[in-house]
Amino acid sequence: MHRVGVLRTIDDLGELDGKRVFTRVDFNVPLEESRVADDLRIRSSLPTIAELIHGGAAVVLASHLGRPKGEFRKDLSLEPVAARLSELLGQEVQAVPEVVGEIASSVCSHLGPGEVALLENLRFEAGEEKNDPAFAAELASLSDLYVDDAFGAAHRAHASVSSVPALLPSAAGRLLEREVEVLSKLRDDPDRPYVAVLGGAKVSDKLATIAALSARVDRLLIGGAMAFTLIAAAGGEVGDSLCEVERFDEVNLALKEARARGVEVLIPTDAVVAAEMSPDAKPEVVPSDAILSPMRGLDIGPGTVAAFSAALSDASTIFWNGPMGVFEMDPFASGTREVASAIARSSGFSVVGGGDSLRAVRGLGLEDAFDHLSTGGGASLEFLEGKILPGIEALEPM
Ligand code: ADP
Ligand code: MG
Numbered sequence: 001m002h003r004v005g006v007l008r009t010i011d012d013l014g015e016l017d018g019k020r021v022f023t024r025v026d027f028n029v030p031l032e033e034s035r036v037a038d039d040l041r042i043r044s045s046l047p048t049i050a051e052l053i054h055g056g057a058a059v060v061l062a063s064h065l066g067r068p069k070g071e072f073r074k075d076l077s078l079e080p081v082a083a084r085l086s087e088l089l090g091q092e093v094q095a096v097p098e099v100v101g102e103i104a105s106s107v108c109s110h111l112g113p114g115e116v117a118l119l120e121n122l123r124f125e126a127g128e129e130k131n132d133p134a135f136a137a138e139l140a141s142l143s144d145l146y147v148d149d150a151f152g153a154a155h156r157a158h159a160s161v162s163s164v165p166a167l168l169p170s171a172a173g174r175l176l177e178r179e180v181e182v183l184s185k186l187r188d189d190p191d192r193p194y195v196a197v198l199g200g201a202k203v204s205d206k207l208a209t210i211a212a213l214s215a216r217v218d219r220l221l222i223g224g225a226m227a228f229t230l231i232a233a234a235g236g237e238v239g240d241s242l243c244e245v246e247r248f249d250e251v252n253l254a255l256k257e258a259r260a261r262g263v264e265v266l267i268p269t270d271a272v273v274a275a276e277m278s279p280d281a282k283p284e285v286v287p288s289d290a291i292l293s294p295m296r297g298l299d300i301g302p303g304t305v306a307a308f309s310a311a312l313s314d315a316s317t318i319f320w321n322g323p324m325g326v327f328e329m330d331p332f333a334s335g336t337r338e339v340a341s342a343i344a345r346s347s348g349f350s351v352v353g354g355g356d357s358l359r360a361v362r363g364l365g366l367e368d369a370f371d372h373l374s375t376g377g378g379a380s381l382e383f384l385e386g387k388i389l390p391g392i393e394a395l396e397p398m
Pocket of ligand 2: 354355356
């Protein structure tokens with residue numbers, strides 16, 4: 001469904017001075033030994049947080065972290081995130097030891113203009129993922145206004161994302177606003193040719209994306225683990241590569257429909273294979289439909305890189321989600337590196353989304369060569385497929 005959404009933004013909230021603003025952020029960051037290992041997501045929301053502080057608001061931040069499934073887990077506490085945010089802001093950030101309850105209420109009600117508190121991991125409360133109305137009401141009671149800057153969670157119908165904004169005057173933060181602006185252009189009015197590059201590991205999720213995106217793009221380049229399901233479904237030998245046999249019919253149908261629509265679908269013709277997924281593996285290049293057990297496909301091969309690079313060279317719009325191979329290990333990194341470089345060289349408008357894809361781009365030092373780095377993986381895919389995202393719908397004018 002096409003919808004040109006106009007979001008309410010911070011500008012529509014009116015006077016912020018003296019108001020408490022519940023601010024949903026995506027601080028779902030990697031932790032290592034109780035320290036933030038990568039603070040990109042925290043830094044991405046700094047413009048919104050700084051603007052609220054300067055406007056004189058008391059800022060009540062809330063985020064999820066990992067999958068604690070409704071129970072407290074020390075290793076998924078947001079305390080280290082509060083410490084990192086405090087360094088980045090250069091001011092104190094109170095780490096609230098609970099999500100809702102007496103302490104949370106007391107901290108929030110004593111928070112002065114320009115002060116910042118971070119609630120504990122929203123998913124410590126079962127009501128968050130269940131979208132429980134009573135839990136949403138408790139969250140809403142902590143503040144006067146609601147701002148959502150958590151694009152990475154916008155596709156989840158969770159309490160803090162879809163129900164709290166119905167209870168308070170609400171708006172999109174600057175990060176969310178920018179995401180919707182850029183991705184709306186890709187969804188509704190892309191300059192053509194529009195080329196999408198899909199890869200990564202989440203085969204099941206992304207197979208449905210093929211069908212949905214093929215209604216919108218001119219070319220679809222498919223690498224990563226999901227390519228092997230496509231190759232096997234067409235009768236190829238994929239050895240021990242990741243492969244979802246039960247999806248063959250669906251995949252063949254999606255590809256047939258895409259081609260009938262005139263979409264050029266490129267699937268790897270060669271693959272980098274090894275007997276084990278290890279940094280010390282001895283990789284070989286073989287035709288992608290002739291991989292024999294115990295070998296498995298772990299990257300796209302040089303022939304595929306050349307074909308993908310050519311298909312990207314004249315693109316006017318590029319969307320990329322998912323690494324082409326196991327880029328974390330040297331022997332399987334070149335497909336991702338070369339495709340990232342081809343996108344960087346292209347003069348088209350380029351967008352990359354997905355946690356691992358972003359990590360790959362940053363690891364290569366190519367972030368400035370992309371026009372937009374989306375903070376949402378699943379959220380950006382669903383948005384571009386034309387799905388309605390609960391977190392965005394909640395912020396559209398009635
Ligand atoms: P993103 O986080 O960008 O959305 P995913 O999480 O879907 O991407 O996938 C990233 C992971 O996919 C990486 O850890 C990478 O090692 C893995 N991957 C890519 N290609 C393959 C493959 N052929 N076999 C197994 N894993 C793969
Ligand atoms: Mg990932």
